[in-house]
Amino acid sequence: MAIKINTDRGDIKISNNVLIKIIANVARGCYGVVGLTPAGGGKVLDPNNISSLAKGVKVKAEAKKLVIDLHIATMYGMNMSTISKSIRSSVKYQIEHFMGIEIGAFNIHVQTVQIDE
Numbered sequence: 001m002a003i004k005i006n007t008d009r010g011d012i013k014i015s016n017n018v019l020i021k022i023i024a025n026v027a028r029g030c031y032g033v034v035g036l037t038p039a040g041g042g043k044v045l046d047p048n049n050i051s052s053l054a055k056g057v058k059v060k061a062e063a064k065k066l067v068i069d070l071h072i073a074t075m076y077g078m079n080m081s082t083i084s085k086s087i088r089s090s091v092k093y094q095i096e097h098f099m100g101i102e103i104g105a106f107n108i109h110v111q112t113v114q115i116d117e
Contacts, residue, residue, distance in 0.1 A: 021053070027072060027087045036071060067103075088108065
């Protein structure tokens with residue numbers, strides 16, 4: 001499946017897998033993020049498996065903008081608000097500047113907190 005967005009410059013058609021990979025890699029690079037998780041929670045997903053990552057990132061187009069739902073695991077003791085702001089800022093920059101697509105809504109769901117013993 002692909003996202004199709006009509007812009008003033010023409011139509012853009014981008015594979016969901018491309019968007020998922022970009023969003024997942026940017027989010028995983030943010031401090032405090034352990035990885036992505038399935039929407040219902042559970043173990044951290046394999047970052048090298050696109051079908052696995054698709055369980056933690058949902059992307060759709062609405063009114064020429066992307067709507068993103070991202071499910072993550074964080075480290076214990078980290079400020080979740082700060083982590084979410086960092087993810088939102090980083091992903092928004094990469095998608096809007098790299099691909100020229102505006103983000104409408106970006107929902108971040110903290111599904112799991114990892115405690116290192």
